[in-house]
């Protein structure tokens with residue numbers, strides 16, 4: 001059985017104190033929430049610039065995995081990624097516009 005590397009389940013949520021808004025959505029729709037305020041409390045940004053850096057990195061990892069193993073023959077693992085950890089522990093790098101990760105994660109050969 002071959003299986004491509006993909007993001008199967010995606011949840012976004014508001015990080016504002018006291019707000020528990022959460023939404024399940026398609027991974028590819030994350031950019032639609034970039035810099036949008038919380039629909040419940042009206043505060044914050046649901047997807048910040050830092051979250052977008054993490055999103056682009058994940059897209060690049062998924063694309064690279066599928067380039068390396070296009071037939072899905074290598075063992076697969078399930079991973080849970082909480083972008084809050086990335087945001088709180090690192091300063092997002094500046095990705096040049098000509099970098100493959102900056103334009104949606106396509107990987108050239």
Ligand SMILES: [Zn+2]
Nearest residue numbers: 014019038041
């Ligand atoms: Zn909120």
